[in-house]
Amino acid sequence: MKKRKRLTLLQKRSLHGYLFILPWLIGFIAFYVRSLIMTGQFSFSNLTVDAINGGFQLENVGFANYIYAFRVHPSFKQVLTTSVADMVIDVPLIIFFSLFMAMMLNRKFKGRSIVRAIFFLPVILNSSAIQAAMDLSATMMAGGISSQAAEVTATASSTIAFDINYLMNMFISLGIPGAFMDYIVQAVSRINDIISASGVQIVIFIAALQSIPTSMYEVAKIEGATAYETFWKVTFPMVMPHIITNVVYTIVDSFTQSEVVDLAYDVAFNQMNYGLSSVFSLVSTIVTVLILMLVVWFIQKRTFYYN
Amino acid sequence: MNLIKRLNTFIHDPFEMKILMNKIKELFVLIIRILILVGVGYVILSPLIGMLVNAISSDVDAYNPMVFVLPQFPTWERFQLAWKRLDYLPTMGRDLLYTGSLTLLQLLICSMVGYGFARFEFPLKKVLFAMVVVMIVIPSHTVMLPFYLTFRSFDPFGIVTAIHGAPINLMATVWPMYILTALGCGIRSGLYIYIFNQFFRGLPKEIEEAAFVDGCGVWKTYFKIMLRNASPAIITVTVFSIVWQFNDTFYAKLFLISENVVISKKIASLQANIANLDKVLDPTIQELYLDAGVLLILLPIVIVYLILQKNFIEGVERSGIVG
Secondary structure (H helix, E strand, O other), X not given: OHHHHHHHXXXXXXXXXXXXXXXXHHHHHHHHHHHHHHHHHHHOEEEEXXXXXXXXXXXXXXXXXXXXXXXXXXXXXHHHHHHHHHHHHHHHHHHHHHHHHHHHHHOOOOOHHHHXXXXXXXHHOOOHHHHHHHHHHHHHHHOOOXXXXXXXXXXXXXXXXXXXXXXXXXXXXXXXXXXXXXHHHHHHHOHHHHHHHOHHHHHHHHHHHHOOOHHHHHHHHHOOOOHHHHHHHHHHHHHHHHHHHHHHHHHHHHHHOOHHHHHHHHHHHOOOOHHHHHHHHHHHHHHHHHHHHHHHHHHHHOOOOOO | OHHHHHHHHHHHOHHHHHHXXXXXXXXXXXXXXXXXXXXXXXXXXXXXXXXXXXXXXOHHHHOOOOOOOXXXXXXXXXXXXXXXXXXXXHHHHHHHHHHHHHHHHHHHHHHHHHHHHHHOOXXXXXXXXXXXXXXXXXOHHHHHHHHHHHHHOEOHHHHHHHHHOOOEOOOOOOHHHHHHHHOOOOOOHHHHHHHHHHHHHHOOOHHHHHHHHOOOOHHHHHHHHHHHHOHHHHHHHHHHHHHHHHHOXXXXXXXXXXXXXXXHHHHHHHHHHHHHHOOOOOHHHHHHXXXXXXXXXXXXXXXXXXXXXXXXXXHHHHOOOOO
């Protein structure tokens, strides 16, 4: 008798659980699951929208859209690879920069809250319309630092007395690989993008640093560890799980703002080629998810979980 | 003389020497830290400063190569015209109402779903929560076409056709956004569900058990007790939601929501409007008006952020967003 009553209570709890998540569950099935199936379906079809009544007709064309996207379309492959390449350059830089900044902002100093407020500001200003105006004024303001790599070298060689090429040639003749130098130059010239993309990550890392027990640092200090050793033996392993969170966030974020999205939007709503647009969306999503899985698997293998 | 004497003690006493070296090292680290913070802060703020300078420059200043940061003949004219062309107060009012109501809806729905996942055991819970993560990861452009077509001829289960006779077209209205948000699929809802879930999982179970023993129902417990205790998570989600909703142009463009409601969309046509209606034909001068318009649009969101920012960072630290 007693056991039966307990069971009904548990059943009641689980029913309440379903009630709590019901709005999301309906939305997820009605919009996301259905939309994903529809996108898959569209990519194999030729879709025509009925402009007056609002319905649409599908005409099955097999793999024609995929073949078109990969073998005929002039810019899709290039845009996709550029987006992926940009991401590969940006993600490690954003992660290390935001971790570095978070460690700096985690210390106690005067005016810390103002500085933190400034560092989160890029998230607020991160809107495509506003961003365009911002980029322009940044270029006007700073000349070199916010403009692209090409412009840096261009201005350097023409007017400003200090020649970056000279410095680069010096490093290259010192035996530092050219590819590495290119990466550094790219990184420096993209510093504006990197800073403005790392607001959320800095906040997450600050929270992560706060959650490390201070006793660990005390032990490290007593054992005579230097700041460098403390970072690699205590701080870094402890924030490792949050590096995964941040990497996932950064990759998703950089893909939602990449040119592939613009291209898919343009093809769908300006050229009315819905099937092709679905192919673009689907292929780029699959690439994103594959990269995510690869990266998460790669980091997870090296992650140490404290709890 | 005194200095030399002190230097002598430093050189001869290794302990004093070490203290001195440490002090120099600390000073050095401090200077580097200040330099980095100021430098990065400048990179972040420089576009804003630049825009502010542009927005108060007169035509003469715009072409004067000697002017840097401080314009010679400052003017309010840019703001006045941008204000007029943006139809500022009514548009901003509508946008704030739209953003605010959607944020409230996000808070209600996402906290409910997050609580449901955090505190109740039910079959398929793990699979469903994995779906929340999938929702965060899937870029929104993957589902944009079906969203568009669904709301282009909106007809859930044929109910609309049964009453109205034909599916209704919800394009160019704000309804698609409200429907999506109410069903937990709004802008980054997955992330908010995740944040709330992490937060509620961190709260002690005893509170609810005490409430249950005292005869408080599940819904009453949630609204009267759990939500009241969730202020760090609520502040975090509020800031994120207001900022991303206000800045969103992707969904606004997709659903053709009127630029009289979404002011960020209006900025795109501001330059053309000023060029055509006010006959400002010089692109350099047009950009000055654009900068003034952007500043006007940013104003309320920056104010909201400045009010909430202290609570916000603490909120993120305490809301277990990282957990």
